[in-house]
Amino acid sequence: AQSVTQLDSHVSVSEGTPVLLRCNYSSSYSPSLFWYVQHPNKGLQLLLKYTSAATLVKGINGFEAEFKKSETSFHLTKPSAHMSDAAEYFCVVSGYSGTYKYIFGTGTRLKVLA
Amino acid sequence: NAGVTQTPKFRILKIGQSMTLQCAQDMNHNYMYWYRQDPGMGLKLIYYSVGAGITDKGEVPNGYNVSRSTTEDFPLRLELAAPSQTSVYFCASRGTGAHTEAFFGQGTRLTVV
Numbered sequence: 021a022q023s024v025t026q027l028d029s030h031v032s033v034s035e036g037t038p039v040l041l042r043c044n045y046s047s048s049y050s051p052s053l054f055w056y057v058q059h060p061n062k063g064l065q066l067l068l069k070y071t072s073a074a075t076l077v078k079g080i081n082g083f084e085a086e087f088k089k090s091e092t093s094f095h096l097t098k099p100s101a102h103m104s105d106a107a108e109y110f111c112v113v114s115g116y117s118g119t120y121k122y123i124f125g126t127g128t129r130l131k132v133l134a
Numbered sequence: 135n136a137g138v139t140q141t142p143k144f145r146i147l148k149i150g151q152s153m154t155l156q157c158a159q160d161m162n163h164n165y166m167y168w169y170r171q172d173p174g175m176g177l178k179l180i181y182y183s184v185g186a187g188i189t190d191k192g193e194v195p196n197g198y199n200v201s202r203s204t205t206e207d208f209p210l211r212l213e214l215a216a217p218s219q220t221s222v223y224f225c226a227s228r229g230t231g232a233h234t235e236a237f238f239g240q241g242t243r244l245t246v247v
Contacts, residue, residue: 029174052233063240064224071233110176114236119184120165120228121192122236124176
């Protein structure tokens, strides 16, 4: 079985300060992990993905995430927040268990303060 | 390359009405999915398909039906709409490869009144 827990439903940061969005996962299989972003009233855009090639994954718009197997975590970070980063972020786990499904966390809404 | 296309973008239904949400992809993907998104709940899987003629239930299939007669299309049917089906619906597809991501449509916002 697979599951994802996003530890914060809301995060507020000031523009120019670091962003940390936390995600823990559970998987019986070697997981693939993803972060998607959803801007208001928009679809979902892939930020980055972990595929077992490297534990530190770089994505678009300056975001990166580190896969830590011992902690079952895949936290998303960005050194300096921009106003345009305000959105909802989803951590997603997938893996083969007879078929491929994507299991979503409940989301973290990021607010960026001027 | 259009990717995953959903129609309509918005719809208001009355209780008891039926409708079909359309989803088409032009990437020749075998896997297709329907999710619903409710505030604070993330996305929940309704139905999925691993290829033409093959569909299976996800976490929340009650009140919905699907079919997959072609690789490109994966419509979602709502019979006897209920207020609990008010949600945003996303269709997605996936290509081959162990670690590939899902590609999402722009969503359909459905309100049942």
